[in-house]
Amino acid sequence: MSSKHIFFTGLLFIIVQIAVAQDSVKVKKEVDRVWDNYELYHEASIKNRFIKHSDVIQLIQKNINSGLFSSEEIGRSIKGRSINHLTYGRGRTKVLLWSQMHGDESTATMALFDLFNFMSGNDEFDPLRRIIRDNLELHFVPMLNPDGAQEWKRRNDLEIDINRDARLLVTPEGRALMEIAKKIQPEIAFNLHDQSTLYAAGRTDKSATISFLAPAYNYPKDMNESRKRATQLILTMNDALQTKVPGNIAKYDDAFDPRCFGDTFQAMGFSTILIESGGFKGDPEKQYIRKLNFYALLTALESIAKKSYASQSLAKYDSIPENSRSLYDLVVRNVSINKEGISFRTNLGINLSQIKGPNYASMSYNGRIEELGDMELNYGHNEIEASQLSLVPGKVKLLLKSEWDKLTQEEEFQLVKEGYLYVKWTDTKSPTGPMSARLLNLTNAETGAIKAAGIGQQAQFILAKEGKPEFAVINGFVLDLNTEMKQVPNVFGY
Ligand SMILES: [Zn+2]
Structure with a gap:
């Protein structure tokens, strides 16, 4: 092999190496x-x-x-x-x-x-x-x-x-x-x-x-x-x-x-x-x-x-x-609803509207039911497959204001697991509007007045399997009741 030949072979080798490296x-x-x-x-x-x-x-x-x-x-x-x-x-x-x-x-x-x-x-x-x-x-x-x-x-x-x-x-x-x-x-x-x-x-x-x-x-x-x-x-x-x-x-x-x-x-x-x-x-x-x-x-x-x-x-x-324009913040699919004695399965579309906070420097959310019916062409940022679940209105727990003030997050979570979504003070009127660092809502309404599934209604309900609460939808946010406690951004006083 001539030295010239060796030189060109070597050069070719280097060029190939560079090409391989780049690739x-x-x-x-x-x-x-x-x-x-x-x-x-x-x-x-x-x-x-x-x-x-x-x-x-x-x-x-x-x-x-x-x-x-x-x-x-x-x-x-x-x-x-x-x-x-x-x-x-x-x-x-x-x-x-x-x-x-x-x-x-x-x-x-x-x-x-x-x-x-x-x-x-x-x-x-x-x-x-x-x-x-x-x-x-x-x-x-x-x-x-x-x-x-x-x-x-x-x-x-x-x-x-x-x-x-x-x-x-x-x-x-x-x-x-x-x-x-x-x-x-x-x-x-x-x-x-x-x-x-x-x-x-x-x-x-x-x-x-x-x-x-x-x-x-x-x-x-x-x-x-x-x-x-x-x-x-x-x-x-x-x-x-x-x-x-x-x-x-x-x-x-x-x-x-x-x-x-x-x-x-x-x-x-x-x-x-x-x-x-x-x-x-x-x-x-x-x-x-x-x-x-x-x-x-x-x-x-x-x-x-x-x-x-x-x-x-x-x-x-x-x-x-x-x-x-086809998304919702939350879609609940195939949930069983009982309304005026009629049972049916349907889908719920829930959106979070925004409520401006103090000095316009923060935001609270207001989750409402905005669709009920066929939602095959809609999707949610969040979805719950509820074909084994029934929608149940949240129960109202009667408490003194002082008892509410002392309630821990863990105790609130326990109440949610039992199907409670509201507290009604028995000794005084409670405040209205968004509240943070809570899982339960406050209500001044009559305890029998809570409804759970209708267009425009607040998205507050329990999803239960054979009577046992599996999920809570709290102000449009989902709590899985079989996992650890989680915060929701805000609840409401009604
Ligand atoms: Zn713009």
């Missing part, structure tokens, strides 16, 4: 490694979704201090709260992102501050940061509706929905957004919202945790370059999110509405993407969905910086299922 170790994408390290960037001062303007102001100051962000006030809300615009990066492609134009939709606001922490970091992900910083000029307006956020309500303080104000621009918040968009002329725009937690991704049992839309810019819902780009970016984010929450991604209804900012901006030539954060089982405070938002946005920014989204085929958009 078998399958290099993890950079954004996926960021996902693995999310806790480093998670803004720990934001502990729940009830973030307020004062929190936002402090965090913006922190980011200005990092030296990488600049900030300006671009308007004031009706109540005089500042609307702030942050800028990051020095690239050619301009991207505008705004969040919380609906005051009670804060998931993306939380994620934006995680994203800012990432952007101002200094670690192994510097190459990714540099790509974003050098190619993009990012413009952020976190919490466009601070008055709504303060009272945890959708609309602004004039009771106008800012996202129906893109034409009339009556609201100062809407005007601020329109002015900054006209000034920047972004190539890409992100409109960040929350949707109902009761949307499913198509007719499935999977919640629509994230829903996307590339809004239409006219009534025939035509496709143009701007909308095409938005769609390709959605497909890029969808590919990434499917690896984290397979089947939980959907698309939002694309009917054209010229009152909305997304539709209007699309018509102005800014490729606009709507991201709606929905529900995910076991995440009522939306902290996991916040992480998904962070990941989706970082994926999109990297893709915009590298223009890699351009290779996405639009035909793939058809494979994303549509939002379907």
Whole structure:
């Protein structure tokens, strides 16, 4: 064998080795490694979704201090709260992102501050940061509706929905957004919202945790370059999110509405993407969905910086299922009910409506029966298969107020196991409204007046097997009576 031959054989061997290594170790994408390290960037001062303007102001100051962000006030809300615009990066492609134009939709606001922490970091992900910083000029307006956020309500303080104000621009918040968009002329725009937690991704049992839309810019819902780009970016984010929450991604209804900012901006030539954060089982405070938002946005920014989204085929958009309003918080299947002497088996759909707590900084829940009947095409975040079970109204335990005050959680759980769901004080009237750290409700009603299964009724009942309580549904939450005691978020005084 000649030395030349040995040299080429050796070279070939090395090339093959490199190829094998790349294939078998399958290099993890950079954004996926960021996902693995999310806790480093998670803004720990934001502990729940009830973030307020004062929190936002402090965090913006922190980011200005990092030296990488600049900030300006671009308007004031009706109540005089500042609307702030942050800028990051020095690239050619301009991207505008705004969040919380609906005051009670804060998931993306939380994620934006995680994203800012990432952007101002200094670690192994510097190459990714540099790509974003050098190619993009990012413009952020976190919490466009601070008055709504303060009272945890959708609309602004004039009771106008800012996202129906893109034409009339009556609201100062809407005007601020329109002015900054006209000034920047972004190539890409992100409109960040929350949707109902009761949307499913198509007719499935999977919640629509994230829903996307590339809004239409006219009534025939035509496709143009701007909308095409938005769609390709959605497909890029969808590919990434499917690896984290397979089947939980959907698309939002694309009917054209010229009152909305997304539709209007699309018509102005800014490729606009709507991201709606929905529900995910076991995440009522939306902290996991916040992480998904962070990941989706970082994926999109990297893709915009590298223009890699351009290779996405639009035909793939058809494979994303549509939002379907078919979920319930709890579905009880095939339960036996006895009503006015008639016994029948049916299904119950129960939803938890939200009751704002003090200072709009917490939430109580009110579980009610909203469906009774055929629910084959519906699913629950939670489900009980009850074909061996009968629905029984909870019993009322008569106690003195002093006895109630002394009752331990363990004693309450024991009473629930015996079929009690209510306590009636015999010596005085009891309070009404949500109560925490209890399992039993309080009632002032006559003891015979408790009914358990009807549309609009509070979801308080026992599921029993041959007379023995197996489950308690307490204010829409399920207690398995054969396992350890569990807390429920709140009960009620009636
Ligand atoms: Zn919204």
